[in-house]
Amino acid sequence: MILSIIIPSYNSAHLLLNTLESIRKQKCKRTDVEVIVVDGVSTDHTVDIVNKYGDIISDFICEKDEGIYDAMNKGIDVARGKFSYFIGAGDTLTDNILAEILPILTKYDGIVYGNVIRTKNNAIYDGEFSIIKLFRRNICHQAIFYHTDIIKALKYNTKYKVLADYHLNIILFSKFNIAKRYINFNIAYYDDLAQGFSQNNSDDAFISDYYRIICENYSLKYKLVLFCISIIRKIKKVIG
Structure with a gap:
């Protein structure tokens, strides 16, 4: 098993359908990929959609959770693939991307990442990341x-x-024994029109802990860079 695709969902049956259909259309060996849907006990017709796509869904977890990341952790617990990948209900894989990416995943360990296409403006996000770039987004x-x-x-x-x-990516990029490989492939369409979760919500706990997270995981060189970035941001706010 090469890849576990984990889909957290809650009351998003119509969006989940689009995601599952994009997976079903992929031209790859079914035995190389498993699909895990983790649902927070939806009250819409999510179960009907899951049953409709039972031919590609390996696991369906339906139980209360403490939020999207708790649901994703539940998926991690049962994942059997060499790699794990997370996609939201409403997001869709690009055409035939699994046929391109699976052979690459068999050759590498660590982290492999590419781009997404934002459906709102069809913009590609966001190329290769250095540590400094990751500090910014x-x-x-x-x-x-x-x-x-x-x-x-x-x-x-x-x-x-x-x-x-x-938070997880900041920690992983600090570990130089974990390989990070960028591939210039557009992996998925990110449905930023439907996915209001991260765009319309603030994470006060993360914002409060951000500098501490950096300081605990990075050397003085990167701490100084982060300090300079924060100063530049403050200056830009002052001068408009």
Whole structure:
């Protein structure tokens, strides 16, 4: 098994259908991929959609959770693929991307990531990331494949309700023994018109802990860079 695709969902049956259909259309060996849907006991017709796509869904977890990252952690617990990948209900894989990405995943460990296409403006997000670039913004989780052993060991910190994936990526990029490989492929369409979760919610806990997270995981060189970035941001605010 090469890849576990984990889909958290809650009362988003119509969006989940689009995501599952994009997976079903992929031209790859079914035995190389498993699909895990983790649902927070939806009251819409999510179960009907899951039953409709039973031919591609390996696991359906339907139980109360403590938020999206708790649901994603539940998916991690049962993942059997070499790599794990997370996609939201409403997001869709690009055409035939699995046929291109699976052979690459067999050759590498660590983290493999590419781009996403934002449906709102058809813009591509966001190229290769250095540590400094990561300090400024996150890799979209629909663009990244994690070696399952790594993510099983770390998991998402559910203290952070909106930006736990950012927290995880900051930690992983600090570990130089974990390989990070960028591939210039457009992995998925990120439905930022429907996905209001991260865009319309603030993660006060993460914002409060951000500098501490950097200081605990990075050397003095990167701490100084982060300090300079914060000063530049303050100057820009002052001068408009």
